[in-house]
Amino acid sequence: MSVVTDGKTASETGQKPKKGFRLNVPTAFTILFFLTIIAVFATWFVPAGQYSKLAYDKETQAFSITSPQGEVSTVPGNQEALDKLGVDIKYEQFANGAIGKPISIPGTYERLESNPAGLEKIPQAMVNGTMEAVDIMVFIFVLGGLIGVVRATGSFESGLMALTKKTKGHEFALVFAMSLFMIVGGTLCGLEEEAVAFYPIMCPIFIAMGYDSIIAVGAIFLAGSMGTTMSTVNPFSVVIASNAAGIQFTEGIWWRAVSCVVGAAVVIGYLYWYAKKIKANPEFSYTYEDRDSYEKQWGMMSQEDVPFNWKRKIILVLFFAGFPIMVWGVMARGWYFPLMAASFLTITIAIMILSLFGKDRLTEKQLVDAFSNGASSLVAVSLIIGLARGINSILKEGYVSDTILYGATKLVSGMSGPLFIIIMMFIFFVLGFVVPSSSGLAVLSMPIMAPLADSVGIPRWIIVCAYQWGQYAMLYLAPTGLVMATLQMLDMKYSHWLKFVWPMVVFVLVFGGGMLVAQTLIYGH
Incomplete structure (x- = not known):
């Protein structure tokens, strides 16, 4: 059900096109391709070395x-x-x-003989990175297939119609609930890559409520990232970083808990401000020019005569049940992508069997085709994840990452107090681009960086906070992380995302820097 656009161009509706400078930013694939080339050249100019x-x-x-x-x-x-x-x-x-x-x-650390990558590494890294990401890709394909099957049954459309009637006038309540869920998931278990599963649910709903793609990415990716930035007990971030720093993860937890509350209030407040703006004037949307393609991809052409019968209700219950099961599996049972994919595939099979019966039954071929079409619609998203990993593999094979880390330790040596910790946060900000994995950066850097805290007389848990706030401020932006896959999924331009997210990056760096200085002044000696 489309409520914002009618498919007409600006000239047809009488709307004046927006004036001003417009930057044509390349697609996600092109950006990652050029970053791969830059990574190759970096192996020629950055000295090789390793710990x-x-x-x-x-x-x-x-x-x-x-x-x-x-x-x-x-x-x-x-x-x-x-x-x-x-x-x-x-x-x-x-x-x-x-x-x-x-x-x-x-x-x-030792300097090594340079290991520059040849131009042939560009396509090789793209292929190898995709192969390394096969577990995530299978998960995404199964998710896409599940969505395709549910759409074919008409359950999304009929359920969406019922939901929009009940939430009329209180649309932001759902944005608030989704954001809060992602913040809690981020701070407790680092719910980020798994969050791609929520876009197919929330995008059609947000469209029906008059919101744009920015709201969808904001309530899911940005909110989840804010929760992970302010991790309290996230095992993939603060826990492993604390372990690698030689301390208990409970050290400094109250500072992180306070920062999580503040971060949650800021990101939800920012989303509320933006949501009010686009509800009052849809043209305010940062992605207004792409609204037609976005609604064509995710909008539901609901009809009043699509009954929300018992079978469609059961199908939606099965569909939605997969997501709390996934979160429980990740948090309580340590599931990774293969098991998550298997759980969604089980639900898909159950829905397909249920859809074979009744007056509005579908044929086996219709269901299989729906699964195939749904999976194929997310191929580009899967490939983006693989291409980003290829960039990291080039830097790793060229022994660049450890050299950057070694240079960082030399940069902060001799500093003391607040200046030391601020510089440390910005070092992690840069390292977040080179090593976008939170656990990967933790085990790479913490055994090296944490002892530096001893030399300047501050507790090591402050270094862990600097790692969190520095790295994750970069991960809102870094094409080497999850950003590009998220934007590809919603067909959003990187420039539009930058326009929306930069205030949050500034907030994390300014607020995080202030917290770090306060910690240093209180606990330093």
Whole structure:
């Protein structure tokens, strides 16, 4: 049901086109392609180097050390070995699986012979990155297939009609509820990549309520990212970073909890301001020029004669049940994308079987075609995720990431107090572009950065806060992260997203910087 546009051009409706400078930003694929080229050139100009990496083998209960030259040695799995290596982390953190990835060993950085990538690495990285992301891609394909099947049954349309009647005049309540859910999910379990599952549910509803694609991305991606930025007990961010820093994740938790409340209020308030603006004047929308394509992709052409009968109600119950099951699986059972995909596929099969019966039954071919068409509609989104990973693999193979980290430690050495922690936050801001994985950056940087806190007389948990607020301020923007896949899913231009999100980036850096300075002044010595 389209409530904002009627498919006419500006000239047909008498509306004057917006004046002013307009920047034609390339598509997500082109942006990532050029970033891949830049990553290749970086391997030619940034000196190669690497830290020794320490990994724990549960079977042998021993540590393996991989030198920068690739030589592997073994040391006993105990606290004494860690102390000798200068790794200030409790042995139990490795033994119980809290730290599962190889970590950098402080003081072991060595310059290596340059390993520049050739031009042939550009297509290779694009292919290899896509292969590495196959688990996420399968999850997205299954999700798309499920959506296609539910749409074919008419359940979305009839349910949407019933919902819009009940929420008339209180449309923002749903934006508020979705945002709050994503903030809580972000701060507790880092609900981000899994959030792509919510767009097919919320986009048609937001369209019917008169909102644009910005509201959809804001209530899901931005709200979830704000929650993750202000993580309290997120195991993929603050917990693993604290473990790698050699401290308990509960240290500094009240500061992070307060920041989460403030961040939640700011992002929901920002969405409320924007929602009021576009409800009063749809042309205020930052994505107004793309409203037709967005509504064509996600809008529901509801008809009054589509009955919301018992079968369609059961189908929607099954469909919506998949999402709390997914969240429960991630938080309580440690599910990853294969198990999440399997759970959605189970629900899809149940809906397909149910749709074979009744007066409005569908044929087996109709259902299979609906699944195939739904999955194919999300191919571009899946490929974007793979292309972004290819960029990171080029930097890793060129030994660029560790060199940037080593340079950062030299930059802050000798500083003290507030200046040190502010510079540290901006270092993590830059590193967030190079290493967009929160857990990846934690194990790469924390064993190196956390001891610097000791030298300037501040608690290590403040470094963890700087890591969170710095890295995640970048992840609102970084094409190497989840942003491009999100924008591709909604066919949104990167320039439109930047126009909307930059105030939130400024807020995180300013508010985070203020909190860090306050922590340093209170707890420093």
